[in-house]
Structure formats: structure tokens, C-alpha cells
Amino acid sequence: MALIVQKYGGTSVGSPERIKHVAQRVARFVAEGHKVVVVVSAMSGETNRLLALAREVAPSPDPRELDVMVSTGEQVTIALVSMALMQLGVKARSYTGGQVRILTDSAFTKARITNIDDANIRGDLDAGFVVVVAGFQGVDEQGNITTLGRGGSDTTGVALAAALAADECQIYTDVDGVYTTDPRIVPEARRLRTVTFEEMLEMASLGSKVLQIRSVEFAGKYKVRLRVLSSFEEGGEGTLITFEEDANMEKAVISGIAFNRDEAKITLLGVPDRPGIAYQILGPIGDANIDVDMIVQNVSHDGLTDFSFTVHRNDYQKAMQILKSVDAHIKSRGVVGDDKIAKVSVVGVGMRSHAGIASTAFRTLAEEGINIQMISTSEIKISIVIDEKYMELAVRVLHRSFQLDQPSA
Numbered sequence: 042m043a044l045i046v047q048k049y050g051g052t053s054v055g056s057p058e059r060i061k062h063v064a065q066r067v068a069r070f071v072a073e074g075h076k077v078v079v080v081v082s083a084m085s086g087e088t089n090r091l092l093a094l095a096r097e098v099a100p101s102p103d104p105r106e107l108d109v110m111v112s113t114g115e116q117v118t119i120a121l122v123s124m125a126l127m128q129l130g131v132k133a134r135s136y137t138g139g140q141v142r143i144l145t146d147s148a149f150t151k152a153r154i155t156n157i158d159d160a161n162i163r164g165d166l167d168a169g170f171v172v173v174v175a176g177f178q179g180v181d182e183q184g185n186i187t188t189l190g191r192g193g194s195d196t197t198g199v200a201l202a203a204a205l206a207a208d209e210c211q212i213y214t215d216v217d218g219v220y221t222t223d224p225r226i227v228p229e230a231r232r233l234r235t236v237t238f239e240e241m242l243e244m245a246s247l248g249s250k251v252l253q254i255r256s257v258e259f260a261g262k263y264k265v266r267l268r269v270l271s272s273f274e275e276g277g278e279g280t281l282i283t284f285e286e287d288a289n290m291e292k293a294v295i296s297g298i299a300f301n302r303d304e305a306k307i308t309l310l311g312v313p314d315r316p317g318i319a320y321q322i323l324g325p326i327g328d329a330n331i332d333v334d335m336i337v338q339n340v341s342h343d344g345l346t347d348f349s350f351t352v353h354r355n356d357y358q359k360a361m362q363i364l365k366s367v368d369a370h371i372k373s374r375g376v377v378g379d380d381k382i383a384k385v386s387v388v389g390v391g392m393r394s395h396a397g398i399a400s401t402a403f404r405t406l407a408e409e410g411i412n413i414q415m416i417s418t419s420e421i422k423i424s425i426v427i428d429e430k431y432m433e434l435a436v437r438v439l440h441r442s443f444q445l446d447q448p449s450a
């Protein structure tokens with residue numbers, strides 16, 4: 042008998058039929074003697090609908106009120122799933138995040154889980170109930186409803202699995218695992234049987250939204266056995282997120298290609314090249330709580346250099362404004378920005394032991410005439426900023442050139 046946390050995403054609970062289907066799967070696990078905690082998302086489209094509704098009333102809604110509203114989507118699903126389970130004769134009980142007491146900080150719309158009180162859940166599991174928990178939400182110390190950021194139900198699932206020391210956390214979604222890249226963009230993408238935590242962390246943070254990044258961080262920190270599976274198919278093994286030691290030694294050098302259009306690039310031209318200048322530029326950006334991702338400073342000519350960096354697109358306008366006053370202050374030669382960029386990243390732990398990955402990536406893009414605007418690397422990834430109109434092409438050609446469409450050895 043195992044204790045399993047199963048998380049079902051929006052599409053997997055997107056209609057009454059899908060919810061009945063989920064209930065049948067859960068019932069099978071119960072019949073096999075397992076204890077099951079189910080975590081659910083809002084029905085597909087519901088979170089977007091609620092967010093759009095708020096913006097019809099207020100262009101930038103108050104974050105606390107937004108969380109009060111947007112958390113209702115998951116509350117509907119927990120009740121429906123519990124009802125469907127009861128229809129099958131399975132004892133079930135639903136809980137909102139606040140009812141479990143999933144405690145978070147007070148950062149509305151992007152709260153972090155700080156503690157989980159597992160007493161209610163354990164009591165119910167011991168009494169033979171399936172416990173159905175609303176994903177994506179919690180409460181802060183004052184009892185305010187909070188939400189965990191888009192895709193946050195994954196994090197609820199993994200955090201519960203960690204708190205309960207579950208045997209496995211299963212993330213059921215509309216694809217049958219983690220692929221070499223988003224199969225919606227590259228139909229030849231292949232499912233990975235395993236992927237390491239490190240790789241998954243990079244892929245999630247670089248744009249593969251199959252798992253919310255914080256869920257992967259949790260899984261790594263608390264050593265949660267995490268698997269991504271299809272809720273539409275039976276019997277698949279999905280993708281297991283492993284620690285490197287366990288991984289298949291024959292693994293390909295590159296595991297996947299991630300991409301996103303979330304960033305914008307800002308360049309300060311003709312910056313005096315002297316100590317302290319990077320701080321003068323990025324200090325005010327940090328003070329405004331804006332995260333900076335990639336940074337490039339060029340070699341100087343005649344004591345002047347160009348300084349570029351990227352920020353999230355949501356922070357672009359604010360960052361541009363700040364930079365205009367920095368420009369005036371440090372007497373540089375103007376600010377230019379571009380929010381039509383994309384970041385494409387090649388990820389794989391095999392990069393550590395293989396040379397030439399970067400040059401293959403650069404050659405591949407050159408052959409397609411795609412200009413590289415910025416590059417950043419870590420031990421296991423290369424990220425490249427390009428014009429967003431070439432993003433899909435870049436992903437496709439890189440996928441092919443690293444032979445990710447071929448079955449691995």
C-alpha cells in the first residue's frame with residue numbers, strides 16, 4: 042500500500058466527463074489499496090476567465106482581491122471531484138487551501154508556501170477517505186487567501202507530497218510526460234523516460250510550462266519522487282524526474298529545448314566604462330524590485346561601452362523609465378529597448394562532459410540566418426536571445442540538429 046498524491050491540471054478536469062474520468066482513475070488506485078490525495082486545478086479556461094473579468098472592472102486589480110476571486114476556480118473543482126468519487130462509492134472529502142491550512146507568505150498572486158498542517162489530511166486518510174485539495178491556493182498568517190502564481194497547483198501537489206512523505210507525486214496533464222521540447226511547437230518531439238531534477242529545473246525556469254518551477258524546486262529539496270503522466274491515457278509510465286546518479290548512463294548529451302517570450306531587452310548606449318557603472322545602472326532596477334536575467338557588457342571603445350540586460354516583459358515599461366533617469370545621470374548616449382525578443386535554451390547535463398555544444402547551436406542558427414542578440418551559459422544550458430519572430434524556427438532547427446527527434450541510444 043502506498044500513499045500517492047495525484048495532481049490533475051485544468052484540461053484533465055475541464056468538463057464533467059473529464060472529472061468523472063479522474064474519479065474513476067482515483068477509484069482504481071483506492072481499490073488497489075493505496076491512500077490517495079488528489080490536488081486539482083480550476084477547470085480549463087476558468088482562471089483566465091476570472092482574471093479577464095477582474096480587468097473589466099479594474100485595469101490593475103488589487104492583488105488581495107484578485108486572489109480572493111481567482112482561488113474560486115479550484116474550489117469548484119474539488120467539490121465536483123469529491124461528488125464524482127462519492128458517486129462511485131468512494132469516500133471523499135474536499136479541502137480548500139485554507140481548510141487544510143496551507144500556510145503561505147502574504148505575497149498575493151505569487152505567494153510561497155511556508156508550512157502545511159497535515160493533521161486533517163492524515164486523519165481523513167486513516168479513516169479511509171480520499172482527500173481532494175484545491176491547488177494553487179493557501180492562506181497567510183492573517184487568514185487572507187493567497188495564490189501561488191500561474192501553474193501553482195503543481196507546487197501544491199509536490200508540497201503536499203513532501204509534507205505527507207508520499208511515495209510518489211503524480212502530475213497528470215494533457216501530455217504523457219516531459220518532452221524534448223513543447224510537442225505543440227515541434228510535433229517530432231519525444232517523451233523523455235527520465236529527466237534529472239537539474240535539467241527539469243532549467244527547463245521549467247527557461248519556459249517549459251509543463252511543471253511550475255517551484256514544484257521542481259520543492260521536489261529537489263525534499264526528494265519527492267515526481268512523475269509526469271497523461272490523464273488521457275492509461276498505463277503509460279510518463280516521465281520520472283530523477284537524481285543524476287539514477288539516470289540512464291546512455292542518456293543523450295542534450296535533453297531538451299526550452300523557450301519563452303517573457304522577456305524584454307534594454308540597452309544603455311555609450312556608457313562610460315569605469316568601476317561602479319554596472320551598479321549605477323542595475324542598482325535602481327533592483328531597488329524597484331525588478332529581476333534582471335541576462336546581462337551583456339561589450340568591450341569599450343574610447344572609454345565607452347554598451348550595456349544590455351533583460352527583464353520580464355511585465356516590468357519593461359517601468360525599467361525603461363528608470364533607465365531614462367539613469368541615462369541622464371551617468372551621461373550615457375541614450376536608452377533603446379526591444380520587447381519583441383525570445384529566449385531559446387538548449388538544456389542537458391551531458392554538456393558538462395561534451396565540448397562543442399555551443400558551436401553546434403550557433404552554426405545551426407547561422408545556417409537559418411537567425412541573428413543572435415545575447416548569449417548566456419551555465420554548466421548545463423545555453424540560452425540565446427533572438428528576434429521573437431524566429432523563435433519557432435529556431436526551436437525546430439535546434440531540435441533537429443541535436444537529433445532530439447531520434448530515439449536515444
Ligand code: ADP
Pocket residue numbers: 049050051052053082192213214215216218219220221222223224225248249250251252297
Ligand atoms: P496542466 O493544465 O495540466 O497543468 P499545462 O498546460 O500547465 O497543463 O502544461 C502542459 C503543457 O505544457 C503541454 O500541453 C505542453 O504544450 C506544454 N509543454 C511545454 N514544454 C513541454 C515539454 N518540454 N514537455 C511536455 N509538455 C510541454
Ligand code: ASP
Pocket residue numbers: 050051082083088089114176177190191192193194195
Ligand atoms: N488554475 C491555476 C492556473 O491556471 C493554477 C494551475 O492550473 O496550476 O494557473
Ligand code: MG
Pocket residue numbers: 050192195250251252253
Ligand atoms: Mg500547469
